[in-house]
Amino acid sequence: MSRISDPHFAERVRASFAKQHAMDLIHATLPVVEHGRTEIHLPHWSGVEQQHGFVHGGVVSMIADSAAGYAAMTMVPASASVLTVEYKMNLVAPADGDKLIARGKVVRPGKTLIVTQAEVFAVKDGEEKLCALMQQTIMVMHGKDEK
Numbered sequence: 001m002s003r004i005s006d007p008h009f010a011e012r013v014r015a016s017f018a019k020q021h022a023m024d025l026i027h028a029t030l031p032v033v034e035h036g037r038t039e040i041h042l043p044h045w046s047g048v049e050q051q052h053g054f055v056h057g058g059v060v061s062m063i064a065d066s067a068a069g070y071a072a073m074t075m076v077p078a079s080a081s082v083l084t085v086e087y088k089m090n091l092v093a094p095a096d097g098d099k100l101i102a103r104g105k106v107v108r109p110g111k112t113l114i115v116t117q118a119e120v121f122a123v124k125d126g127e128e129k130l131c132a133l134m135q136q137t138i139m140v141m142h143g144k145d146e147k
Contacts, residue, residue: 002109004035006078013038013070016081016146020066028063030070036106038070043099044122055095057132060102060120064089064134067104068116072138075109080142082114087136095131097122107135114138 006012010033017023017030023040026048032039040063042048042055050056065084073082101121108115120132 002036002075005076008078009033009035009074012078013073016073017066017070019146022062023066026059026062028066033070033074035074036071036109038067038074038104040067040070040102040104041099042102044095044097052094053096055100055122057089057091057095060091060095060100060132061087061089061134063100063102064104064118064120064132065136067102068118068134068136069104069138071104071106071118072109072114072116072140075106075114076140077142080140081144081146082138083141085113085137085139087134090133091131092133093122093129093131095120095122097124097129097131099123100131101128110140112140114140 118134121128
């Protein structure tokens with residue numbers, strides 16, 4: 001893993017997450033912020049279900065995208081922000097559990113592009129089951145603050 005370019009990365013990531021009203025809308029939280037790694041937790045509730053009672057694939061993608069994107073953000077300078085430019089999502093099992101955990105991590109840091117991955121697990125009766133895998137490319141936007 002590369003050196004820490006912003007010693008206050010966790011505060012900056014949490015402040016950015018608080019600005020994502022879409023995460024509020026689905027009741028997602030960001031309990032883990034570490035250098036090169038984050039987790040987003042999502043309770044399973046009726047507002048995020050599809051017609052079979054599973055968490056909708058779009059919601060699964062949403063938390064995977066944000067978890068991996070915030071993992072990337074932990075590695076950029078304080079004067080930069082990040083933006084997803086591409087991802088590939090594989091939904092490998094129904095998102096059927098009491099909650100979902102999206103674990104994002106940096107695979108390859110870079111000055112302009114950062115490659116990340118996310119795994120999403122459905123937690124049921126205390127057991128985790130993999131339900132999605134994502135690979136993502138993040139663009140580092142130097143000198144670009146968030147609104």
